[in-house]
Amino acid sequence: MTLEVKYVDMRFRLKDRGGNIAPMTVKTSATTPLGASNLLDTAIPLIQAVTKAKVIGATFTWGYTETDQSVDATNGEVEERAAITMSLVLSGSGPGQTPEATFEIPAPIDALFVAAFGENYNVVNISNSDLQNWLALYDAGFGIAGSFTLSDQQTALDYTDPSLNKGKRVHKGSRKG
Numbered sequence: 400m401t402l403e404v405k406y407v408d409m410r411f412r413l414k415d416r417g418g419n420i421a422p423m424t425v426k427t428s429a430t431t432p433l434g435a436s437n438l439l440d441t442a443i444p445l446i447q448a449v450t451k452a453k454v455i456g457a458t459f460t461w462g463y464t465e466t467d468q469s470v471d472a473t474n475g476e477v478e479e480r481a482a483i484t485m486s487l488v489l490s491g492s493g494p495g496q497t498p499e500a501t502f503e504i505p506a507p508i509d510a511l512f513v514a515a516f517g518e519n520y521n522v523v524n525i526s527n528s529d530l531q532n533w534l535a536l537y538d539a540g541f542g543i544a545g546s547f548t549l550s551d552q553q554t555a556l557d558y559t560d561p562s563l564n565k566g567k568r569v570h571k572g573s574r575k576g
Contacts, residue, residue, distance in 0.1 A: 402463040407435045411446055412456035421452065427459070435459045475506030478573045481523050483530075485537060486556040486563040487549060500550035503569065504533075512568060523566025534558035 407429040413421045423446070429435040439459055447454050480503040487498045504511070511527055513519035524530070536547045537555040546554055557563050 401466045403466055404430045404461060405464045406462040408460045408462070409435075409439060409442060410458050410460065411443075411454055413446075413450060413452035414455045415452045420455070429459075435461075475508075476573075477505040478571050479507065480505050480569050480571060481507035481511050481566050482569045483523060483525075483534070483566040484564065485534070485549060485558065487553040488556050489553055497556065497563070498550070498553070500553065502549065507568075511566075521568040523568070525561045525564050525566060531559065534564070 407427045409425050409427055411423040411425075413423060415421075425442075427435065427438055429438050436459075439457055443454055443457055482501055482503050484499050484501045487500055489498045507523075508529070509515060511523055511530055513522040513524045525534075534555065535558060537549060538546055538558055548554055555564075
């Protein structure tokens, strides 16, 4: 698998004295995270110098494309998904009030489920090592690069504890069959 950067867009949010907010999106030629970050750091004061509105936000969006987009019989169907529900770290939650958030993994591998058939066919194996590696990205202590967040920028309470996290097989509709 080879993902290539196809584009990096920068988006500025500009606010006027009346409280109106205008987005401004520009295309860039940046091809690395460091290049995009440096370009954004350079662009913010330069856009502020040419507008009477206040720059209240700026982001960049990466567009990646797989170089080989062919699929074969081993690729799954994206309509089948593993819905993972995780307990969240949230200050001010009382006893028994642990908030949760759910995300889905399209076309999950068979090993993510407890059983290949029978009663536990639709139950996600939260202890699966590949899934644990993915869930670690939602841990606030993941690393200096930051972490994934769920539901209003919250992180996972304890992604390794099966009693706090659960999952099930779900299906979404498809118009392509």
